[in-house]
Amino acid sequence: MLADMSDIDAETLAPSYPMPRTCPLDPAADLGRLRAAQPVSRVRLDFDGSVVWLITRYEDAKTVLADPRFSSDFATPGFPARLTAQPPGPGTFIRMDPPDHTRLRRALIPELVRARVKELEPVIAGHVEQLTDRLLAGPTPTDLVEEFALPLPSQVITDLLGVPYQDREFFHQTTKVMGDVHVDGQTRMKVRNDLRAYLDELIAGKEADLPDDLLGRMSRRRAEAGLSREEVVGIATLLMVAGYETVANQIAVGTVALLAEPGRWAALAADPAKLPAAVEELVRHQTVTDYGARRAATEDVEVAGQLIRKGEGVLVSLAAANRDESVFPDPDRLDLDREFVDHLSFGFGLHQCVGQVLARAQLMAAWSTLLRRIPGLRLAVPVDDVPFRNDMFVYGVHALPVEW
Numbered sequence: 001m002l003a004d005m006s007d008i009d010a011e012t013l014a015p016s017y018p019m020p021r022t023c024p025l026d027p028a029a030d031l032g033r034l035r036a037a038q039p040v041s042r043v044r045l046d047f048d049g050s051v052v053w054l055i056t057r058y059e060d061a062k063t064v065l066a067d068p069r070f071s072s073d074f075a076t077p078g079f080p081a082r083l084t085a086q087p088p089g090p091g092t093f094i095r096m097d098p099p100d101h102t103r104l105r106r107a108l109i110p111e112l113v114r115a116r117v118k119e120l121e122p123v124i125a126g127h128v129e130q131l132t133d134r135l136l137a138g139p140t141p142t143d144l145v146e147e148f149a150l151p152l153p154s155q156v157i158t159d160l161l162g163v164p165y166q167d168r169e170f171f172h173q174t175t176k177v178m179g180d181v182h183v184d185g186q187t188r189m190k191v192r193n194d195l196r197a198y199l200d201e202l203i204a205g206k207e208a209d210l211p212d213d214l215l216g217r218m219s220r221r222r223a224e225a226g227l228s229r230e231e232v233v234g235i236a237t238l239l240m241v242a243g244y245e246t247v248a249n250q251i252a253v254g255t256v257a258l259l260a261e262p263g264r265w266a267a268l269a270a271d272p273a274k275l276p277a278a279v280e281e282l283v284r285h286q287t288v289t290d291y292g293a294r295r296a297a298t299e300d301v302e303v304a305g306q307l308i309r310k311g312e313g314v315l316v317s318l319a320a321a322n323r324d325e326s327v328f329p330d331p332d333r334l335d336l337d338r339e340f341v342d343h344l345s346f347g348f349g350l351h352q353c354v355g356q357v358l359a360r361a362q363l364m365a366a367w368s369t370l371l372r373r374i375p376g377l378r379l380a381v382p383v384d385d386v387p388f389r390n391d392m393f394v395y396g397v398h399a400l401p402v403e404w
């Protein structure tokens with residue numbers, strides 16, 4: 001009885017999530033306080049009012065993400081967001097468990113492995129050079145998001161899938177609505193279905209001659225991989241949603257972090273050998289998947305001494321785990337020389353980001369070229385005046401005024 005009462009109190013008093021940031025380049029300070037005092041605690045999700053368990057420590061985050069008793073299936077009782085969002089649809093394997101998750105992910109993997117991304121590197125480099133040419137030829141100040149950070153991954157994902165780049169405004173608007181935490185479930189479903197319908201038509205058009213792009217190749221392999229046509233459409237939709245806003249914001253907010261401290265950009269420009277480690281540290285420090293990874297318990301599980309019951313929702317704060325001082329000394333410092341940077345920004349376990357090699361290739365290409373060709377890059381406004389994305393599932397900036 002007493003336990004039930006305290007449960008009710010804990011639910012009523014659960015702080016709302018996401019918690020407000022005090023510094024735009026650091027996760028909410030409340031996350032740090034929870035990590036120290038109550039690393040598995042209850043929070044109330046702003047966007048649907050449901051109460052879920054929030055995980056804030058690095059080791060607990062890995063434990064939960066590696067444990068098959070925590071489901072990614074949207075239909076599992078307690079899965080966060082069931083109140084407002086609609087079922088994600090066939091092929092959306094980020095919201096599935098094995099065996100369907102395994103079958104769909106396996107069908108996609110050959111398209112995103114290191115060897116395949118290596119082949120794409122010259123194409124990525126070409127886009128980066130061209131975008132930088134245009135930046136340098138244009139006026140300053142300019143918006144680095146509009147002119148560089150967004151067009152790069154948008155060109156890469158459209159090249160990869162074989163989607164016409166001229167339709168970018170349509171899918172840009174779609175992903176913007178889908179990524180907005182304040183958008184209601186019905187609107188989110190409508191734009192998601194519009195994107196599905198668009199990709200469905202595109203894939204139908206490819207079926208006659210099966211071109212040598214990701215969608216053409218997956219359509220060709222469909223029978224052998226055991227995929228339905230609907231599932232190919234779903235995978236394409238997932239890639240469009242997961243595969244470019246993340247990269248765009250990582251480039252943009254990482255650049256803010258580099259420019260926020262005087263001299264850091266120029267120092268890195270003078271020592272490009274440091275870039276690979278710097279990229280990892282930037283991805284750790286600026287965790288764009290700031291909202292966290294969602295799961296639901298399919299059995300009673302104890303995490304760090306706290307019982308999580310079957311049917312309860314769980315949110316793993318990757319941003320909080322990436323600032324865990326027991327793993328990353330002086331975690332709030334952006335330390336480009338940091339040695340251990342096995343961060344959780346790309347997740348962990350079965351659902352670890354399948355696009356991470358492609359993401360890293362774009363981040364490397366973007367920063368190495370900007371540092372080499374614009375070593376005098378600087379913010380055109382104070383950091384506090386940069387419009388940060390506090391209203392989106394993917395953190396970052398809406399715009400980034402820069403000059404040189």
Ligand code: HEM
Pocket residue numbers: 072093094095105238239242243244246247250288289293294318344345346347348350351352353354355356358359
């Ligand atoms: C900086 C860029 C990126 C970040 C920070 C990022 C982050 C993540 C994270 C944290 C997850 C795991 C979600 C979970 O466990 O619930 C994930 C999964 C996924 N990401 Fe990424 N991602 C990025 C870029 C990309 C790109 C470029 C693509 C595709 C081309 C992509 C496609 C996917 C897909 C399909 C999944 C689902 C994997 C699965 O469920 O097995 N991501 N990503």
